[in-house]
Amino acid sequence: MMNRRHFLMGASVGILAARSASAAATPPRRFVFMLSGNGFDGRVLMSQQMLQFAQANRGGVPISDLGRWGEDGAVSYGPMTAPQILSGDLTTAPALVNLGNLSSKSCVVLGLSSRITGGSHAASHGVLSSTRTIAGSPGGPTLDAVLAALPLVRGTGDARTPLAAMRVGYDPDAATTIAYTTCAAGAGRPLATLNSTLAAWTAFVGPLASSDGLAQLADRADVLALARSQLVSHVAPSRKTGAQILQYRTAVEDMTQDLERFRAVAAAARGATLPAKPLAGRPPLDALRDHCKTVSAGLRFGVSNVAVIGVGVGGAFHGIDYGAEFGVLAGKQNHDERHNYNSQGNDAGSVIVQRQQRRAAFFEVWRAEVEALVSIARDLEATPEPGTSDSMLDHTVLVYTSDNGDGHHSGASEFPVFMMGGGALGLRTGGRTLVYPDLMNGGTNHRQLSNLWQTLGGPLVSQKLDLFGAEGGTRVAAGPLADLYDPS
Template sequence: MLNRRKMLQAMAAGTGAALGTSLFPERLLASPVQNTTPKRIVFFMQNQGFDPKTCIPTNMSSSGSLAKAKLPEPIAALEPYKERLHIINGLHGMHTSPSHSAFFGALGGYRGSDGVPPSASTVDYELSKVLPQTLLPHLCIGMDSIENMKAKPTIATLSASGAGQPIFMHSNPNHLYQMLYGGISSGDIRTQHEAQSSVMSQIEALAAAEGRALPAADRQRYGQYVQGFKDINGLRTRLGTVSEHLRNFAPTVDERYTNPEFETDWHDCLLDIGISALTSGITNTLTIGSGRGEIFGAWKGLGIDQQGHNLGHMEQPDNPIWIKIRQYNSRMLVRLMESLESVPEGSGTMMDHTLIVYTSNNADKQHTNGANWPVMLLGNLDGAFKTGCFTQLDGKRPINSLYASLLCAAGQNCDRFNMDEKMAKKYDDSNGPLKEVLV
């Protein structure tokens, strides 16, 4: 198996030389002197709600061990991994007004709505700043119907770097593969990568020049577009310096990319790219939006003809359609865990230092008030989180408290996340992270 630490050290050194900065290996990896290891967090957000009856074992109404419990059919694929699972029920997000979706509010812990820009950064972005530095601090991928993914290959609905600053998720695996691995590819992929790199550089220069002639009121907003081109071009350059390292992790491009039969072919490809970005060390923070934070989504590859908003109006417990969707999600979670488990890291594996957060962008169901927001955690982030258990809360703590817990576990002191004292008095009966989930 590959020695990931040595490869990442070489990657860091090459990147530092390309950027002309002092980007030493310990800035990409936790310092070995401190006997610590890199940490990473994955968010998997399913749209249309997450009914607690689809994840809580039968007859389990109070907190306890999962050791002797049998997981419900929708998440049965996680049965062999119960010792790494923590099911949480009773968090709330009433202040986010989720209804069809809380959009940016699902990961931001604030009021969100369709077409409303983010009012603050989201927890996945904040974590990407706290976790060890990587070439691409935060990667977002979105899964939808094939029509939507082709028509809108990028969309921003879930993640944000600040107020009015959405982060786009990638939905076309061909575009994303080309961005991350085009420099090490051959044939048409390499040709397209080089052509786009040239065009993007020209656009950046042209946009910067044109922006200087704009009125001051428009210059700042225009500057965000220019910065976007700079970020993409800079990423291409940095990835080019570590091409030999990336060859060990790049997924194989096959007909699922170029000629998908169903949208689930592209879903699987996107997951493969997300896993490769984690295992290669390109990123430490991955956000997956199944349904892309909206009311759409399709899974024809699972034999499901219904799609979109109608799925949200179906009861999820004992529903064969939702059982298939949740089982598909669970298999994806297993693929994530097994892939990370296969890569040695420190005295264990990458999975030992990873946390996967699975939930929905609109609490427990469609048209919800957010009074109950079920969450599943997989992994323990280097021993920070309790596992192998079910926790039943009383509904008086918001999802913000869980996000504060994630930040604390990642090394950032956080009593509250995106919730001022006035808001906390109304929606949170305590302060600080959730003691029920942390070791």
């Protein structure tokens, strides 16, 4: 039941027009993954009740403000033999203070490790694939690619989304708009991420936003036909050059196949209020907000049902300057500030003060990241799902987690997770905090990030997914996280 229904002007018409053909079919299932580059401190997701539980479970010793999870045992949730499910007020968590009424459609999951990914600076493709990226080459498909390939997610016929996924990111140091560090179609087959807010908007919203954009799609059909004619008849002189031509040809054919769907989606969105073209060179969190607006529009208007949003992922966090919005971090380089995040044994005097100020500023950064994702959730909550009495949020799972465990040079021992929506898919949120026995104390009761991905890629999409990733013998337990979904 929605508390607030504000329809984007013309949006409901556009959306209904685009989706009316599928109203009688299974409603879409959407997935949005936001990854925080170089990791974040899971304390930002810990509600007061969570902290009280942990303190009690640790024999009265509270979780300190500093210290890391995992291999050095500095921080843990204490001895646990089963997951603890807490129902406190999520808005008491530092990053969730502005969650408002969405709290009831949100949950936090703590205690999941993903050691297969390696930790250190970034897990790259490993986060979403539960494999190890070696020298930039992914070890397996990422969950977004797995989901995007499912007919139940991408849709069929007139409900098929023109794009398999929207993948966007932010990298201040990149000399290129496109990166291959986060998503993968399979082992050794990375997928591209658009690191420019303008490029992402142009690709995903541009055709919907103007008659020029729509006209460009029409022109594109002829151009693709021209390319295809040359590629089909092209004889390459070697295997390697043949592979280059084949990849290009496959791209042309894939794009051609869905061009008509894109034109239909764009036409249906005519007259709707869409996000404006973003400006280049904005500070990182503003760029993230721009990306979220683009992704939100893409989801609501049926451009794609899967999205991955990264901020400084895959090692691209080094040069991020968070800017004036975040006080003491302004003018500083993210990599160096991350090094100074945790305490050293001999900290004293002004150094302690500086660390506290730095910590507070990073908490604000992560709160802002979460709220950028929440903005998508609010748009979806305010948009009815055609053919149902639900909102689009009920048919969308949004996930916020780290691309590097719990921070710089992590041991990949703790991947804090925040999730929203997905009620109609069977995801159980309800404002809960689920704490799984952590790596140090959990033993056979410990669970891993791959179990979470198995939940999303299994029962939530009506798939039987026995395993996910390549942890092999280091996987503690098979199967999804039973406490997270409604099996009915």
